[in-house]
Amino acid sequence: MIRDGKLQGWLSLPVDTLPVWATLNGVSFDGVSIGPLPGKEDRGSTVIARRHLKGGHEPPLVTIPRDLILSLERIHQHAKSDSDFRAVLDGLDEFGRTARGAILSFLLMQSFTACPSVVNKKGVSGPFTEYIKYLPMEMLPTFWSPAECDLLTGTTLAPALSAKLKSLNREFEQLRVATANIPWCAEQWWDEVDGILEFDDWLQVDAFYRSRALEYPGVGDCMVPCIDMANHSSGTGTAAIYEVDNQGNAVLLLRDGKNIEQNGEITITYGDGKGACEMLFSYGFIEDEMESARELFLDLSIPEDDPLRRAKSAVAKCAPGFKIVDAEDGVIFEGAYIWIICVNEEDGLSFQIQQTVDGAQELIATWQDEPVHGFEGFRSMLEQDPLWDVYHLRAVSILQERVASQLQDLYGSDDRVDATQHGDGTGIRERAWHLAKRLRVLESELLEKAYSYYEDQVSRQDRPISDDLHIDMDGFRQDSRSTIHVCSTC
């Protein structure tokens, strides 16, 4: 439905009509307009300075009335006067009470309300029925063809993308089940012959939301018309910030000290810390100036032969992996899961069944007989242990091995990607090929940096640390030896 609407024109309006929409809805611009920037048209529309703007001396560049901030609260308010949408939202239950569930279903409903071929009209029109007509279809990887997705083999985006598609499928099925008993939904959305909705519609509303959602102070995750037309630039390139004023309106403010020439671009940041993978995943581009993948997430699994594997998996509530973050003098790793992997019963980890206050039984972990309350703080417990250096070294070796296997996957698929025909008539869009290639390069550089950094750490610690202990890399304690030996390639 949405794709048809964008292609046929009923869900599409030229951006030069946006000022009319803005005036009708109480949006004000001061010194800026919205449209494509000459030379950067491939980035869609953006906010453009209409005169020389001097940071610290300018009023808000854009002011959006508070009622137009599309938040969970605003949608529930709308549902009070839109009984058709309220039935959908109520059907979604818990999911409808999350910002994501409410916003996606609202955007879907508004598109349906705008659809001219629907005879038995449903839903109540409002400012967003028109505003969605200004939103372009983003080329996020969720819309890449299987051949294009194949270019991502070995990158951290490949597993993230397949997990996302599974979760989008689950959400869409949830929507179908939740609304299948509403007569007009059964007839107009889901009928096997005439039903208008398809999975692509859910992908479209997900893409609208994911590429445009802002975390607004005091409001939470939301969409803000017009401010969501600002393109991204990180670091000192960021020209403006978004806030709420003292009346709850959303405002776009030029940063202090930032001067923008007439016809210059007013950018915001979508998150300076976001890595190349996340930028491509959520926004469909990687900033030209990005010189590092910045961060990446690798999964980890508890080895098959770990005798505590099942208990560890049952108790660990943290993400099964670790994040590598690029740092000035090496890399930092974040994530609690590694610490569960690198200690065992011989070190002092054990599991017990405990009776809870309501009489149920639960499995809990103990470290040196102390209960471990959630593994997020487990690292600090290990840090108190005289053998901390050893545990740390084990962790680093496991991480290094995982980094090595990721590099192998990346390099192992490089030749195939390089040889893949792309461009007109090949089924692989030029842009997708270049983005995939760029991600591959940035991630391999960060992985190599991590590998050398770990190598360095391992070799620095490959020296005697205790007179009475020997730790080998299977992670078992053997008394009465005098060195720690770490095999960095195992």
Ligand SMILES: C[S@@+](CC[C@H](N)C(=O)[O-])C[C@H]1O[C@@H](n2cnc3c(N)ncnc32)[C@H](O)[C@@H]1O
């Ligand atoms: C919040 S929207 C910004 C407005 C958008 N350009 C439009 O026409 O509606 C985010 C999208 O803008 C584009 N974009 C933003 N900043 C960009 C940049 N620095 N380089 C390339 N594309 C960018 C991407 O397509 C991204 O998904």
